[in-house]
Amino acid sequence: xxxxxxxxxxxxEEEWLNDMAQQGLVLSKKGIKYTFDQxxxxxxxxxxxxxxxxxxxxxxxxxLFEDSxxxxxxxxxxxxxxxxxxxxxHANEDIFSDQRSKAERYKRMSDVxxxxxxxxIPIVVLLYQMKMIDIxxxxxxxxxxxxxxxxxLTGSSFWKAFLFxxxxxxxxxxxxxxxPILIILYIVFIIKARxxxxxxxxxxxxxxx
Amino acid sequence: MKRNKHIPLxxxxxxxxxxxxxxxxxxxxxxKVEELSEGEVRMAAGTLYGAIENLLxxxxxxxxxxxxxxxxxxxxxxxxxxxxxxDCERMKHIIATTKxxxxxxxx
Numbered sequence: 001x002x003x004x005x006x007x008x009x010x011x012x013e014e015e016w017l018n019d020m021a022q023q024g025l026v027l028s029k030k031g032i033k034y035t036f037d038q039x040x041x042x043x044x045x046x047x048x049x050x051x052x053x054x055x056x057x058x059x060x061x062x063x064l065f066e067d068s069x070x071x072x073x074x075x076x077x078x079x080x081x082x083x084x085x086x087x088x089x090h091a092n093e094d095i096f097s098d099q100r101s102k103a104e105r106y107k108r109m110s111d112v113x114x115x116x117x118x119x120x121i122p123i124v125v126l127l128y129q130m131k132m133i134d135i136x137x138x139x140x141x142x143x144x145x146x147x148x149x150x151x152x153l154t155g156s157s158f159w160k161a162f163l164f165x166x167x168x169x170x171x172x173x174x175x176x177x178x179x180p181i182l183i184i185l186y187i188v189f190i191i192k193a194r195x196x197x198x199x200x201x202x203x204x205x206x207x208x209x
Numbered sequence: 210m211k212r213n214k215h216i217p218l219x220x221x222x223x224x225x226x227x228x229x230x231x232x233x234x235x236x237x238x239x240x241k242v243e244e245l246s247e248g249e250v251r252m253a254a255g256t257l258y259g260a261i262e263n264l265l266x267x268x269x270x271x272x273x274x275x276x277x278x279x280x281x282x283x284x285x286x287x288x289x290x291x292x293x294x295x296d297c298e299r300m301k302h303i304i305a306t307t308k309x310x311x312x313x314x315x316x
Contacts, residue, residue, distance in 0.1 A: 048255050060235075060281045061258060067236035068254045095255035098221075104259060 001025060001036045008192060010047050010081075010105060017045045017083070027083055030074040044086040045073070046095045049105040051112060052077040070095060080112055103201035110193035117186035120179055127176045137173040144169035215267065218296045224250055225260060225270075226285055226293050232273050234280040235261065264289070 007013035017027055017034075021042050029035035052058040055077055062072045065084055069091025075082035084095055096102040137144050142151065145165050153161060218226070221242070228241035238261075239252050252260075261283065264270045269289035275282035285293075 046255075050258075059279055063280050064235035064258055065254045068239060070254060092251060092253040095253050097251060097253040097256045101256040101259045 001038075002033045003036070004033050008189075009196065010049065013081075014045060014047050017047075021045055021085075026085065027073045030079070030081065030083065044093070046070070046084050046086075047105075048082040048084065048095055049080050049109050050082055051080055051108075065095070068092070080109065099200065099202050103197055106193045106197035106200070110190045110197065113186045113189045113193065117183050117190065120183050120186070124176075124179045124183070127179065141169070141173065144173040213292065213295055215292055216296050216299060218292065220246075221250055221252060221256075221260060222264070223293070223296065225257075225264065226289050229270055229283055229285040229289070232275065232282045232284040234275070234277060234282045236280075238283075 005016070007016070020027070020036060024038055024040065024042065025036035026039045026043075027034060027045065028037040050061065052061065058077045061082075065072060069086060069088035070084040071087040073083040073085050094102075145151075145162075147161055147165055150158070150161055150165070224242040224245050225238055227245055228238050233241060235254070235257060239254070239257055242250050242252055261270070265272070265283075267288075268286055269292060270283045271286050273282050273284050
């Protein structure tokens with residue numbers, strides 16, 4: 001079974017996955033969609049957030065969890081979210097044993113998004129240098145229509161030609177906007193993740209771990 | 210003298226460093242920490258993984274070659290031993306001072 005959902009808060013996502021598991025549906029794959037398998041044992045599911053430099057690093061990480069009684073359900077080296085299910089009774093009740101290391105998931109999340117946002121900046125600069133970013137066309141959208149004599153047409157022949165060309169005009173004028181929009185979206189994510197981190201990290205000054 | 214900014218170590222970090230006087234992989238570290246602390250400190254996998262990364266960054270521990278090709282194995286560095294010793298001295302002083310005060314206070 002497949003489901004599409006978007007979670008920002010990891011605790012809420014865990015809660016939902018555990019509810020699904022209670023119905024006998026355990027996560028087996030996570031791409032854009034969540035894929036569930038019908039299984040009999042209903043066990044605790046927890047989420048970590050981590051990316052890895054190499055497949056070997058990921059394997060070493062997964063083995064540490066497997067050794068300590070947690071099965072890796074889904075996640076790859078770049079996915080960030082790593083899903084685990086408790087498979088042995090002797091395992092701890094959580095994959096974190098203190099509040100700080102649990103909160104630090106959000107710190108890593110915000111770092112990943114920061115890197116994505118930074119990666120888009122050269123694209124915007126390049127588009128600007130190639131004069132693809134045309135602020136003037138926002139003020140004068142008519143300039144985006146290239147059909148000769150379009151603005152002299154009247155009645156239904158005008159509307160037909162106008163509507164026909166509109167998608168092309170939008171493409172010509174505003175495709176570049178996608179990138180600044182993505183950057184802004186990432187910045188929103190970064191701020192949200194930082195807020196989650198601040199909210200859940202213990203306020204005292206003791207060092208981590 | 211300016212105090213080392215990594216002092217005091219947390220209890221878990223202290224035990225991880227102690228556990229790594231002999232090379233060990235992640236799960237073995239968890240078991241050793243539990244044993245050394247007489248069951249008082251039970252680390253979970255996610256917390257330990259983060260702690261290892263942090264200690265590698267600080268160069269208090271380093272990876273070593275091992276027969277286990279799939280699990281990374283670590284050992285304490287000289288720098289790690291130095292910091293452990295510094296923190297031990299700090300605690301010794303705390304203990305000595307506490308004892309003195311307790312005797313003075315007549316408990």
